[in-house]
Amino acid sequence: MALVDPWTVREAVRKSLPALAIYAVLLAAYFLIPGKSQLFATILFYALLGQAFNIFMGMTGYVDFGYVAFLAVGAYAFGVTAMALASLGSPGWTLIPLGLLAAAGAAMILASMVGAIALRLRGAYFAIATIGVNEGLRYFFEGANILGGSIGLYIVKDLKTLFGDEGYQFMATIAADLLMFGLAGFTVLVTAWILSSRMGFALQAIREDEDAARALGVNVTKYKVLAFMTSGALGGMLGALNWALKEGVLEPETVFFIVYTVEAIIIVVLGGAGTLLGPIVGALIYIGLNYVSNVYAAPLLEGIGIKASGLHLILLAPILIAFIIAAPNGIIGLLRERIRNPTIRRFLV
Numbered sequence: 265m266a267l268v269d270p271w272t273v274r275e276a277v278r279k280s281l282p283a284l285a286i287y288a289v290l291l292a293a294y295f296l297i298p299g300k301s302q303l304f305a306t307i308l309f310y311a312l313l314g315q316a317f318n319i320f321m322g323m324t325g326y327v328d329f330g331y332v333a334f335l336a337v338g339a340y341a342f343g344v345t346a347m348a349l350a351s352l353g354s355p356g357w358t359l360i361p362l363g364l365l366a367a368a369g370a371a372m373i374l375a376s377m378v379g380a381i382a383l384r385l386r387g388a389y390f391a392i393a394t395i396g397v398n399e400g401l402r403y404f405f406e407g408a409n410i411l412g413g414s415i416g417l418y419i420v421k422d423l424k425t426l427f428g429d430e431g432y433q434f435m436a437t438i439a440a441d442l443l444m445f446g447l448a449g450f451t452v453l454v455t456a457w458i459l460s461s462r463m464g465f466a467l468q469a470i471r472e473d474e475d476a477a478r479a480l481g482v483n484v485t486k487y488k489v490l491a492f493m494t495s496g497a498l499g500g501m502l503g504a505l506n507w508a509l510k511e512g513v514l515e516p517e518t519v520f521f522i523v524y525t526v527e528a529i530i531i532v533v534l535g536g537a538g539t540l541l542g543p544i545v546g547a548l549i550y551i552g553l554n555y556v557s558n559v560y561a562a563p564l565l566e567g568i569g570i571k572a573s574g575l576h577l578i579l580l581a582p583i584l585i586a587f588i589i590a591a592p593n594g595i596i597g598l599l600r601e602r603i604r605n606p607t608i609r610r611f612l613v
Contacts, residue, residue: 275460276453279540279613283452286544287311291445305441307551308448312502313524314531314543315451319458320495321529322537323467324488326383329391329525330398331499335507336519337374337401338367338500340411342508343419349426356426356435360443363508364501371500375493383488386474395522402520416515423512440510447505451498455540458494459613467491471538534587536594540613545595549587553580 287308294304317331342363349359382393406414424432458464466487469477478484507519527550535546557580591598600612 269461272457272460276456278610279459280452280456282611282613283456283540283544284449286541287445287448287452294441294445301441303551303555305444307547308441308444309502309506310527310531310551311544311547312444312448312451313499313528314535314547315448315455316495316498316502317525317528318495318532318537318539318543319455319498320491322532322539322542323458323464323471324491325471325537326386326488327391327529328394328492328495329522330378330394330396331495331528332520332522332524333398333401334371334374334496334499335503335524336514336516337503338371339503339507339514339519340417341366341370341500342504343417343514344411346419346422346426346508350422354426356428356431359423359426363504367500367504367508368497369500371496371503372493375496376489379489379492383485383492398520398522398525402516405516405520412514414516416513416518418513419508420512423509436510436512440505443509444502444505447498447501452540454494454498456613458491459540463487463490468538530584532594534584534591534594536596539594539596542594542596549595550584553583 290304290308294301294308297304313335317328320331321327345363345366346359349362378394378397382390382397385393405411411417420432423435426432427435458467466477466482469480469482470484470487474484503519507514531546531550532543533546534549535542535544587595593601596612600609603609603612
């Protein structure tokens with residue numbers, strides 16, 4: 265009954281509207297602003313990364329430092345599916361549903377296996393365990409020479425077999441980004457439903473005080489595993505679209521790169537952990553600051569004779585720290601504290 269509860273559905277739709285509106289603006293800008301499509305595609309990737317990550321970390325308070333492993337496993341599952349369909353002579357359109365299903369399924373299997381053990385831990389112990397999972401998988405792929413090993417899995421030829429040369433160019437550029445916009449909308453709806461459902465209230469109780477939640481009858485293990493698997497499945501599909509379909513090359517040192525997880529943490533904390541709009545706002549701020557530092561700060565430093573590579577990124581750190589100090593609950597949390605208008609506050613979810 266909870267799945268079709270009218271109040272839950274109504275609340276989920278209401279909460280999702282502002283986020284969907286932001287994605288609609290990003291989609292319009294993607295097509296209408298010349299030469300900036302990849303900038304908006306990058307914002308989309310990081311917003312999606314933050315949203316998927318937020319379902320677990322933001323709602324439970326557990327920090328999964330190995331989260332990028334879900335993206336990597338999803339990308340490899342999509343790549344293997346592409347190779348299998350190409351060898352069978354299947355039509356290209358079958359790759360998208362089957363590949364995404366495989367990506368989500370592989371990520372969920374990994375989440376269930378890791379969650380069964382790691383979710384027994386808390387705090388730093390859980391974080392360390394998840395780092396070990398990510399790095400262990402990476403070195404396992406490389407050392408055991410699985411799916412190309414350290415060289416990587418190249419599926420460009422298989423994608424061209426499925427879609428043709430011109431079709432592949434379209435799929436790897438515009439179609440991949442459009443599918444990511446679709447995934448973003450789906451992720452918004454999933455997150456909004458969780459926030460409005462019994463699961464959302466249970467996760468909030470776990471985040472505030474796990475022992476108290478258990479004492480009050482909340483099935484802590486059930487909801488933590490559900491959140492972990494949901495977050496992992498969405499991450500797996502994101503990795504499939506961004507790396508397997510868009511890049512066509514899967515290298516362990518890239519797809520298991522732990523910095524993506526660190527960036528996801530920054531984005532969620534900046535925007536507001538456990539909120540719907542937070543990861544999107546956090547991605548806009550984070551990529552905006554990166555863009556300004558790369559486009560304007562780097563040339564300025566070079567103009568005064570400072571040529572050290574990446575030195576301009578030092579400027580990014582104090583700005584991020586200032587954001588976090590000024591808004592410890594994220595931008596959305598700060599806005600909810602400052603804005604008293606009840607109509608506006610209803611949409612700051």
